[in-house]
Amino acid sequence: MAANALNSRFIACPNPISAKPKAEKRLPLKPLPFAIELKKFIVEFYSTGMPKLFASEIIVHDSETGEKFPARIEVNHPLVYKGVTVYQSSFEDGGSKLSLSGRSLDGLGAGLRVEGVVGGATELTSNAQKLSLEFSGLRVFNIENFSQATDAGVGVNTSKLTNLREQLGNRLGAGHKTETTKALQNVGPSVSYKLRDESGQAKEFNNYMVPVDMRDGSLPVFLLGVRDTPSEEFRYLRLPADAKGTMDGFFSLRAGLLNPETRLKAAQAYAAKSNNANTPELAQQLTLTAERALGLFAGVGTKPSTIPGQVTESGLQAISTFLESSVPADQREKTGEVLLRVLNGALYEMYALLHPAEIEALTPESEQFLRGFINQALLGLSDISFYPAPLIFNLESFEQVQASVFQVAKAPGQNVVYLGSVLLILGVFAMLYVRERRLWVWLKTPSSNEDSLEPTGTQIQLAYSTNRKTLEADAEFNKLKADLL
């Protein structure tokens, strides 16, 4: 765990700075004869998550006549007015207002409120470092496919023959069938932002606003994505939501784990509960084991980490290092299981110590939930030490502002283009299918021999030419020849 980040408290700069100072190019611009006012941008999706419609409802203000009228522009349905065509080109965020709450990874300290707009940025300062928080995007819908989670374990015991029949059956019939079961679900809004340090290095984050049920049998989790470069996929840290659907439960455990006193108390409570024989020696030993497990897990007294940003090894990795160094190989698996059970139990007790009211009101259902929560939290606590930022920002609320991007074109020569195209097509067809044919007939009386009294007849010579030498032309000539002679 990065120690310097632990002790630092960040504050947000009250005046947001602009993140994108756009270089303005001076181009010779011709003013349009009208202005466009955007009333509403509409984007619709199919149930598969594919985009279905991009449309803008606009009001056109004619700057010459002062007239105004409503119109609608869609992809494939541009607006044509006064010889100018307006196309729906794309859309982007027009500066949605975001309200984020930041919390430091150590779980201590009150939530930090940050307000901003997409495309803007704000400065975060602590006594140790200065970070720039850039709000890069807001997605109101995220439609995800959870089919892999639900597919697991289905269709294992089918023989080859039934499989083939099934395969065939899946592909015949109407064209709506699919062999990949799709489990599409809208998992709600997400926010993306960048954290840039003083040296200009930035990491990109993508956090979902509400906990997501991953459909893998575990509890809903907060998904906190991070990547170093835009070409990478986001890697997600999964933190379980507590009974109230917040991260508070998880971070109370996180803070408790980092506190030696709480660790000791939790270890003692665990020992007291597990010591059925009520012997002080056993209690002593259990306390020691539990405290040691929690300590290792928190990264106390472990060897230096090889992961950048992490000072000492912690989490499950620290436990595995411990097992490798101090336990004989043949006992590792068993000892590992015991240690994990101890750790799980101790974390449960720690949660009970920190939330006594909740434990008192425990029902069988909520206890089962809590057990699941602790299981998930254990993984989250192990992974969180890899999180490459001192702060996590969660989207609290937002006000979406959309911007529609239009492309404007003036094509006075459009009719000429149409005419030219028609001529091109006519030309091609004429070239290939209009045949010019010529027939020559040459009649010749042979040099009349005065001596001979018999008529010698007339010589006939035929010639035929065409600009397409095809089989038809040959056939035609032969027919002509036959007809003539």
Added chain:
Amino acid sequence: MTDTTTQLHSTKLEVQELHLHDTVKSPKRLWAGLRLGDILFALFVLVGTSLAFVYYQTDMDGYDKAILIGTAPSLIALAWYWKPLRWLVVTVALVSVFALWLYQHDLARSESVFLLKYFLSSQTAIFWMSVSFLFATVFYWAGLSIKSQTENLQQLASWMVWLGVFFALVATMVRWHESYLIGPDIGHIPVSNLYEVFVLFAWMTALFYLYYEEHYQTKALGAFVMLIVMAAVAFLIWYSVSRGAHEIQPLVPALKSWWMKLHVPANFVGYGTFAIAAMVGVAYLIKERWQGGIMQRVPSLEVLDDVMYKAIALGFAFFTVATILGAFWAAEAWGAYWQWDPKETWALIVWLNYAAWLHMRLMKGLRGSVAAWWAVIGLFITTFAFIGVNMFLSGLHSYGEL
């Protein structure tokens, strides 16, 4: 056309009039020699399109309606020009309407109604199309190989091609209907992705081949042409099995336009005839080197050369139309006629390639093995424009990715 009157008084020969257009195989006037069957067919098409117009007019905009109205005279003219089309059009129309009626607006009936489940639902019909084309290919090759049975086998093969085309067209009509049954907002003509256009390619190539088969009175070329159709069928099966591509997908906003109904089929007239030309080119190159054996039954080099020219000429004309239509559509959807998108660039390369081929033939009289090799290479260029661009290059036309 000029009427040549020749008076030859010094011989017994008397030739009064020569009508050039009455000679063998020269183009006839469309309305010359119309029979009752042709008139009835025209009435059938007119009634059919009128009913379709009335029944589906709420789903169409003005341009769609214009296309539907334009379909009627085009079909009538085509079928008057080439009579066997009459039967194809009538049976496809009747069987498709019957299949639509069987559906009763309920997609689930594709599983419960016997005729739908085993014959007429779109995927099953495509399956029967594949089977028909496979048998056709086998019979054509058997016909070439078995001397004593050549005629019978080739006739059988020819019928199998007709059957395949019939099933492909029924599948297309039914799939069109099925897409509307999935959801009114999902419905669209099935020429929108790689799977659907491969079906289009298969039947169009087969149908053009059937035309040439009758026109040149030879069934020997089927063995070669059906190989490329089978390649398309094999791709369809692989695409469906490994990628699940047969599933009807909704349209992205850019494709939702009446232009698609013209642009895509026009392109596939080009692709189909270029494919025929290339396969005939293969036959030419083989026959040039080896006259014996089965190649004895392949028509002469002159005929092969002529088929190649006819196919490329027709394909080139339609490819020109398709590219121009595409540019107009691009202007409407993306705001520019031409953006040097990979598909556009490769379409230009294909166009220039065949333009050069035609130019060399018409102006310089290019014939023989060079023309044949060129036609074969042309198919590789066309294939890259058709599939390769989708596989290796991304761009505005990324609708059918592999």
